[in-house]
Amino acid sequence: MFPPREKLLDQILRDSLLANGLRPMQINDDAARxxxxxxxxHHPQxxxxxxxxxxxxxxxxxxGMPPGGRLVSLEADTRLANLARDNLKKVGVADSVEVVxxxxxxxxxxxxxxxxxxxFIDADKISYxxxxxxxFPLLRQGGLLVADDALPNGDFSSESPGDGGAGAVRSINAYNRSAAHSPRLLSAFIGTGNGLMVSYKLGDQLSKG
Incomplete structure (x- = not known):
């Protein structure tokens, strides 16, 4: 239904994953869209x-950010952080993104x-x-909180090897329940390949219930 992935992004994925022997753990194209x-x-600054x-x-x-918008992306692995910086430069968005x-x-x-x-949360599932x-306290009223892998059907055994990934699945499900039941969040599940949980932070006077 959608046109093929643009050539530059396709090349970035091929170069980043194949040349570095990395697993395809990035968000899929539907979730990216x-x-x-x-x-x-949302026009976040x-x-x-x-x-x-x-x-x-x-x-x-x-x-998707408006002019003047700033993204800080947090990465624990120095090698991946440097790879991401190179990719951001190739696409021409490095000036608006800081990788920490x-x-x-x-x-x-x-x-x-x-x-x-x-x-946007897409990191170690055990810490969701x-x-x-x-x-939550860092978001302003009207802020968006988006979590990938809200549908925990992947292989998370590397994140909690002692239990075959069950701990990571429990953490994701706990995140989903907390987001869905919070009186200060209006949340909805978006059915991408791995699922996105999207939450909008309400003001006190607008809280559910």
Whole structure:
């Protein structure tokens, strides 16, 4: 139904994954379109992404941001962070994206409350509940919180090898329940390949119930 992936993005995926022996863990093209679509509608000026990987999702967020918008993408792996920076340059969005290397929790703990317009989470699944706890107070009223892999049907055994990935699945499901039941979040599931949980932060006077 959609046209083929543009050649530059296709080349970035081939070069990044095949040449570096990486697993295709980036968001799929449908989720990438949805992410850019949401960003285009929401006009966020300040965005944080947790989990850069090769920069594929960061590219689509940056493409949807308004002029002057700024994305900070957090990546724990230095090699992946450098790879993502190169990819962002190739697409021409490097000026609006800063890739920060280090633990996401450390960076998030230093941000002031209600200063973010949007957060995208696509990192270690075992920490999803922690990321929700850390990110919620950082979002302004009307901010968007988007989490990938909300449909936990992948192989997460590498993230919690002691239980074959069951711990990661429990964490994702706990995230989904918390987002769905929070009186301060209006949440909906979007059925991409791995699922996106999208939450809109309500004001106190607009809380559900």
């Amino acid at each position: 949805v992410l850019q679509f949401l960003t285009t509608l 300040r965005v944080v992404e947790i989990g850069t990987y090769i920069g594929y999702s960061a590219i689509h967020i940056a493409r 290397t280090g633990p996401a929790a450390d960076y998030l703990s230093e941000l002031a409350p209600e200063t973010l317009d949007m957060v 509940s922690l990321y929700l706890k850390l990110c």
